[in-house]
Amino acid sequence: MKQSKGFSILLITGSFILMLGLILASVRFGYQQTSFIQIVRSFTAFDGSNAHLVIQSVRIPRALIAAAVGASLAVAGVLMQTLTKNPLASPSIFGVNAGAGLAVVIGVTLFNVTSLHSFALLAFLGAGIAIVAVFGLGSLDRNGLSPLQLTLAGAAMTALFGSVTQGLLVLNESALEQVLFWLAGSVQGRDIALLWTALPYIAAGFAIALFFAPSFNVLAMGEDVASGLGVKTGMLKIWIGIIVVLLAGGSVAVAGPIGFIGIMIPHLARKLIGIDHRWLIPLSAFLGANLLLLADLVARYVIMPQEVPVGVMTALIGTPIFIYIARRVGTSS
Amino acid sequence: MKRFVPVRIGQKAVSFLFDKLTFLRVTLALLVAAGIFFISLGLGEVWVSPLDIAKVLFGGGEPFHQLIIRDFRLPRILIALLVGVALAVAGALLQGMVRNPLASPDIIGISGGASVFVVGFLVLFSDSNGALTISIQWLPVAAFLGALLAAILVYSFSWKNGLSPVRLVLIGIGLSMFMNACTTLLMLVGPIYRASQANIWITGSVNGSTWGQVWILFPWVLVLFIISLMMARHVNLLELGDDVTKAMGSPISKQRIVILLLSTGLVGGSVAFAGGIGFVGLMAPHLARKLIGSSYGALIPMSAIIGAALVMLADLIGRLIAAPLEVPAGVFTAAIGAPYFIYLLFKERSKKS
Numbered sequence: 001m002k003q004s005k006g007f008s009i010l011l012i013t014g015s016f017i018l019m020l021g022l023i024l025a026s027v028r029f030g031y032q033q034t035s036f037i038q039i040v041r042s043f044t045a046f047d048g049s050n051a052h053l054v055i056q057s058v059r060i061p062r063a064l065i066a067a068a069v070g071a072s073l074a075v076a077g078v079l080m081q082t083l084t085k086n087p088l089a090s091p092s093i094f095g096v097n098a099g100a101g102l103a104v105v106i107g108v109t110l111f112n113v114t115s116l117h118s119f120a121l122l123a124f125l126g127a128g129i130a131i132v133a134v135f136g137l138g139s140l141d142r143n144g145l146s147p148l149q150l151t152l153a154g155a156a157m158t159a160l161f162g163s164v165t166q167g168l169l170v171l172n173e174s175a176l177e178q179v180l181f182w183l184a185g186s187v188q189g190r191d192i193a194l195l196w197t198a199l200p201y202i203a204a205g206f207a208i209a210l211f212f213a214p215s216f217n218v219l220a221m222g223e224d225v226a227s228g229l230g231v232k233t234g235m236l237k238i239w240i241g242i243i244v245v246l247l248a249g250g251s252v253a254v255a256g257p258i259g260f261i262g263i264m265i266p267h268l269a270r271k272l273i274g275i276d277h278r279w280l281i282p283l284s285a286f287l288g289a290n291l292l293l294l295a296d297l298v299a300r301y302v303i304m305p306q307e308v309p310v311g312v313m314t315a316l317i318g319t320p321i322f323i324y325i326a327r328r329v330g331t332s333s
Numbered sequence: 334m335k336r337f338v339p340v341r342i343g344q345k346a347v348s349f350l351f352d353k354l355t356f357l358r359v360t361l362a363l364l365v366a367a368g369i370f371f372i373s374l375g376l377g378e379v380w381v382s383p384l385d386i387a388k389v390l391f392g393g394g395e396p397f398h399q400l401i402i403r404d405f406r407l408p409r410i411l412i413a414l415l416v417g418v419a420l421a422v423a424g425a426l427l428q429g430m431v432r433n434p435l436a437s438p439d440i441i442g443i444s445g446g447a448s449v450f451v452v453g454f455l456v457l458f459s460d461s462n463g464a465l466t467i468s469i470q471w472l473p474v475a476a477f478l479g480a481l482l483a484a485i486l487v488y489s490f491s492w493k494n495g496l497s498p499v500r501l502v503l504i505g506i507g508l509s510m511f512m513n514a515c516t517t518l519l520m521l522v523g524p525i526y527r528a529s530q531a532n533i534w535i536t537g538s539v540n541g542s543t544w545g546q547v548w549i550l551f552p553w554v555l556v557l558f559i560i561s562l563m564m565a566r567h568v569n570l571l572e573l574g575d576d577v578t579k580a581m582g583s584p585i586s587k588q589r590i591v592i593l594l595l596s597t598g599l600v601g602g603s604v605a606f607a608g609g610i611g612f613v614g615l616m617a618p619h620l621a622r623k624l625i626g627s628s629y630g631a632l633i634p635m636s637a638i639i640g641a642a643l644v645m646l647a648d649l650i651g652r653l654i655a656a657p658l659e660v661p662a663g664v665f666t667a668a669i670g671a672p673y674f675i676y677l678l679f680k681e682r683s684k685k686s
Contacts, residue, residue, distance in 0.1 A: 088503065092510070093506075093510075137675065137679075151502075151503060151506055152440070152502065152506075152674075153675055155440055155506050155509075156440075156671045156674040156675055157671065157675075159439070159440070159611055159612070159667055159670075159671055159674075160667055160668070160670075160671030160672070162667075163536060163611060163663055163664050163667030163668070163671075164664065164667070164668065166532055166535060166536040166661075166663075166664070167536060167660055167661060167663075167664030169529075169532055170529075170532055170533050170536060170660070170661055170664075171655065171658055171660065173529045176528060176529050176532060177528075180517075180520060180521060180528060181521065183517065184517045184518070184521055259510060259514070260510075303522075306522070308518060309517070309518070309521065311514065311517070312514045312515075312517060312518045315510060315511055315513075315514030315515075316511070316514065319507055319508065319510070319511040322507035322510075323490050323504055323507055323508075326500060326503035326504045326507055327490070327491070327493060327500060327504070
């Protein structure tokens with residue numbers, strides 16, 4: 001669907017404003033009661049009270065991390081789908097999360113790593129290796145693998161990483177306790193410093209993605225057309241790989257494995273704004289942020305006072321949509 | 334000497350082509366599997382010589398050897414064997430039905446459904462002291478129900494003017510991710526030692542099997558195996574493609590339901606006792622196909638033999654490699670299976686182009 005420029009700008013602005021609203025709501029609502037006045041006061045006149053502490057050290061990092069992670073996953077999904085021409089392509093389907101999980105578990109069981117910061121580093125590494133592996137598989141064939149084959153390859157990688165992870169955890173029970181919360185995927189209890197560490201990578205990913213947006217449009221028309229029009233498709237693919245490593249790796253490093261955002265959001269965004277990547281990328285980013293903020297907000301209330309990990313929430317929301325998309329893909333091929 | 338010998342018993346009662354080459358290969362595979370069986374009986378933390386094994390099997394031998402072999406090793410090896418047979422036959426049937434060599438019960442989420450129910454069972458029926466409030470014997474029932482539910486869900490979501498194999502696989506993958514999320518949630522909610530227990534179970538292990546379990550699983554697998562053999566000719570037809578099958582007057586969707594139920598029964602049974610041992614349902618039928626071709630009359634028994642050999646071998650390695658700790662058999666089947674899977678994926682692709 002092609003939309004007029006004015007409508008596109010309106011959509012993107014609208015989703016941006018919605019994102020700001022959700023960030024505010026994410027800071028405001030939760031188990032610890034706070035008010036909007038307290039939020040303002042915690043900036044202007046911090047008094048060390050419980051509410052102010054929660055706002056400054058728990059809620060604000062959490063909201064910002066949710067927004068950044070949601071946006072990164074969505075954009076990574078858009079690019080993976082453009083590259084593979086596969087509507088089901090996304091970081092979680094391709095085993096990125098499982099790769100990150102394996103790296104973290106290896107770190108914990110074999111090298112006694114314990115801090116969240118080292119988890120982040122390991123996760124980034126594991127995600128990177130998984131992405132390179134799947135892209136390597138995908139690029140062995142000029143025409144690309146069919147959606148079914150790519151999805152199956154991802155499922156196989158996920159199963160491989162998953163069972164090695166579980167094997168390690170079986171041998172080392174205390175490690176299970178340490179990493180179980182991480183393996184569920186959550187934006188809760190993350191230090192804001194973690195975000196500041198990952199932010200340059202994520203920001204670089206967004207910047208490169210936007211820079212190449214016109215070329216992605218050409219690539220989406222098919223590789224032959226793209227190279228006929230003078231796009232260096234080989235280089236462009238490598239750039240996509242780099243962007244996906246930065247975005248998906250960065251977000252799994254901060255929040256652990258969170259699935260389905262990279263599948264759902266690109267679809268929704270394409271329906272709303274069409275296939276022009278110059279609009280599609282920013283809109284997907286804001287929508288992704290909104291979805292994760294919302295999922296995180298809901299996750300606080302489902303089994304209060306406990307919390308559902310947001311990775312579980314997105315899976316609960318995402319599965320019906322995945323099934324909807326898969327039913328359409330299964331029909332066309 | 335002719336390779337094929339027609340066999341007819343009675344008037345139109347039983348008639349089939351007897352393939353000598355296939356028979357020879359199946360026999361060889363059977364010998365290999367039997368070899369693994371006896372090696373498994375002997376090897377372990379305590380070495381028992383073949384002579385002593387024979388003595389125990391015929392009712393004699395030292396009490397110590399009797400204890401090790403009869404009470405510890407034999408039940409778990411038999412469970413491994415039965416589980417291998419069940420998974421391999423289920424995989425062979427599913428692959429024939431989906432006409433895609435990449436389908437297998439664990440990839441389309443049937444094992445995942447069983448996992449959710451098992452973890453749910455462990456978490457929900459634990460009291461505050463961590464003791465189970467109802468008997469652990471109900472665990473297999475929970476696993477089977479989970480597998481069945483997953484199969485029904487996968488099946489009904491992929492139904493759209495009939496059953497498309499591609500849709501079935503894609504939706505299965507989506508649902509297994511969903512099941513994983515549910516499992517993680519349940520593990521987080523429950524007490525940590527239950528999580529660890531559940532974790533072993535999800536990976537798939539035959540450790541701690543008992544004779545009671547063998548006697549439940551054996552008739553179950555046997556009956557379903559015989560029904561599968563009877564379905565073989567229908568699967569042969571299904572493999573030729575929808576158009577041919579329809580033209581031959583075969584009710585495709587009805588048969589697909591029967592096959593799906595059969596494989597769910599087989600997977601449910603094995604998952605109930607051994608957890609999610611992965612990739613056997615994928616590898617065994619493949620290797621079998623390579624060795625004896627794709628006629629299901631022979632493929633089903635051959636897959637069963639290879640499946641049994643694979644799981645027994647995985648269990649043996651798991652017992653030996655990090656002794657005295659036990660590595661679940663599922664780790665090894667996945668470690669061999671996943672690369673094999675990716676290799677297959679590429680072979681399939683290059684065949685098409």
